[in-house]
Amino acid sequence: MSTHRIPARWRLADHTISREDLAALADWLGSDPWLAQGKLVADLERRWSERIGVRGSVMVNSGSSANLAALVAAGRAKPGRLRVGAPAVTWATTISPALLLGHEVVLFDVDRTTLGIDSAAACAAMERGEIDVLFVVHLLGLNALTPDLVATAARHGVILLEDCCEAAGTRFAGAHVGTAGLAGTFSFYFGHHVATVEGGMVSSDDPEVLDGLRLLRSHGLARESEHFDRFAADHPDVDPRFLFMVPGLNLRSTDLNALLGLRQLDRLDGTIRRRNANLAHFLRVLPPYLWRDYATEGASSFTLPLIAEDADGARRARSAAERLGIEARPIVAGNLLAQPFVRTSDRVRAAAPTPVADHVHRHGFYIGNGPHVTAEMLDALGAALG
Ligand SMILES: Cc1ncc(COP(=O)(O)O)c(C=O)c1O
Structure with a gap:
């Protein structure tokens, strides 16, 4: 590491x-x-x-x-x-x-x-x-x-x-x-x-x-x-x-x-190219216990998702990020159905159970992407994730 x-x-x-x-x-x-x-x-x-x-x-x-x-x-x-x-x-x-x-x-x-x-x-x-x-x-x-x-x-x-x-x-x-x-x-x-x-x-x-x-x-x-x-x-x-x-x-x-x-x-095209190159590199270094099968066609990467197959993988990924001092947060707001403003409203309902959103909520987090993220940093992350 x-x-x-x-x-x-x-x-x-x-x-x-x-x-x-x-x-x-x-x-x-x-x-x-x-x-x-x-x-x-x-x-x-x-x-x-x-x-x-x-x-x-x-x-x-x-x-x-x-x-x-x-x-x-x-x-x-x-x-x-x-x-x-x-x-x-x-x-x-x-x-x-x-x-x-x-x-x-x-x-x-x-x-x-x-x-x-x-x-x-x-x-x-x-x-x-x-x-x-x-x-x-x-x-x-x-x-x-x-x-x-x-x-x-x-x-x-x-x-x-x-x-x-x-x-x-x-x-x-x-x-x-x-x-x-x-x-x-x-x-x-x-x-x-x-x-x-x-x-x-x-x-x-x-x-x-x-x-x-x-x-x-x-x-x-x-x-x-x-x-x-x-x-x-x-x-x-x-x-x-x-x-x-x-x-x-x-x-x-x-x-x-x-x-x-x-x-x-004036710089937006360059910004998008850089973020997308980072996303491609990130997906190459991810181990199989993390989701890698995103539909990236047409994407303009915002941040980098780490979503594990199970709770063990999520723990492993979180501790790797922590060891490297990488800031992490939930995938946007997680599953909104867990949020108090939704739970207390009688005007929000789920169309059906939300197993994928629940999974993302429990086993996912994201880390930053942008000009501050380099190939070297992504390689170090890949090595730490194992
Ligand atoms: C999907 C999505 N919608 C809406 C917003 C709200 O944007 P703002 O923070 O500019 O109010 C955000 C914020 O990042 C967002 O991620």
């Missing part, structure tokens, strides 16, 4: 924001710029949309806000109490917007090769008319879409949303994830492929969805809308500058954050 080759700490995440980014930010601040949401946010939205191939994107202040906004958009398209399907293994804020909005959540087991929603089970539920909105999650940057999921959702009028908060750069059938359904959401939090300190994006091909998202993001104000002239004409008794069309929030980000995002967009 060669612990000496592991740097002091193999962190879960490292700065995606470089010293050069910070210097550029300081220069820009020195030019006395507009700091709130302005031209740079609009630039980042335009470049993000071009990159992933959608009509438009709306920058918000986090991936969680993006998920909330996407679900509000789904609710406008399909009013009433919705049954929102989602995978059991994901981050809490994939489903908490549904609970906050008064909807129901149906959790599905996950597929062991993608760690995404079990496609056959979700399709069967859509066929039976049990789901109104399907929130697919591309966990750890592994594509979770299948041709069946997309076709079945379309056939049964199920609104497809994609949580791509861990999946900037992931592709399905040649297209960027986040473009297959009504909306795709992204997180620009620390350690993600693009980091703007805090930040997120909602992307969509639907002009009315985009318009609604801009209103929601900024207090519900008419002046955010393409239909401003009509709204103003329809409501002559209200000052059009302060005309509130829909219940809104303030989900805005700032030009300060967008400047960091724009600089990282």
Whole structure:
């Protein structure tokens, strides 16, 4: 075992924001710029949309806000109490917007090769008319879409949303994830492929969805809308500058954050290549007592999963990581069915037992990937795992 080759700490995440980014930010601040949401946010939205191939994107202040906004958009398209399907293994804020909005959540087991929603089970539920909105999650940057999921959702009028908060750069059938359904959401939090300190994006091909998202993001104000002239004409008794069309929030980000995002967009392809090379190397050094059969086609690796076949393997892997001083954590939030906010809710149910999600919860953890992880570190990990 060669612990000496592991740097002091193999962190879960490292700065995606470089010293050069910070210097550029300081220069820009020195030019006395507009700091709130302005031209740079609009630039980042335009470049993000071009990159992933959608009509438009709306920058918000986090991936969680993006998920909330996407679900509000789904609710406008399909009013009433919705049954929102989602995978059991994901981050809490994939489903908490549904609970906050008064909807129901149906959790599905996950597929062991993608760690995404079990496609056959979700399709069967859509066929039976049990789901109104399907929130697919591309966990750890592994594509979770299948041709069946997309076709079945379309056939049964199920609104497809994609949580791509861990999946900037992931592709399905040649297209960027986040473009297959009504909306795709992204997180620009620390350690993600693009980091703007805090930040997120909602992307969509639907002009009315985009318009609604801009209103929601900024207090519900008419002046955010393409239909401003009509709204103003329809409501002559209200000052059009302060005309509130829909219940809104303030989900805005700032030009300060967008400047960091724009600089990282220039490096994103390199970032993805590096993370994917690390994932490939990682899977080569893993011993057979850990899962290695992930569907990596189209992936944009976020972090590195260690999921053991059994409790002994999990103990062995955890102690190897510990010996090497590698930071580890549960696979995202583990099986959400174990989380108190789910257990205490009468609006969340499991579609069926979730044996794979339970297994991931019990026997899995993840470690960091990113530019701070080198081939040498991965080799040392492989040796320690035995
Ligand atoms: C799958 C998933 N969805 C949503 C989020 C929320 O993003 P944020 O932390 O920017 O709110 C995260 C956070 O990492 C996530 O992993």
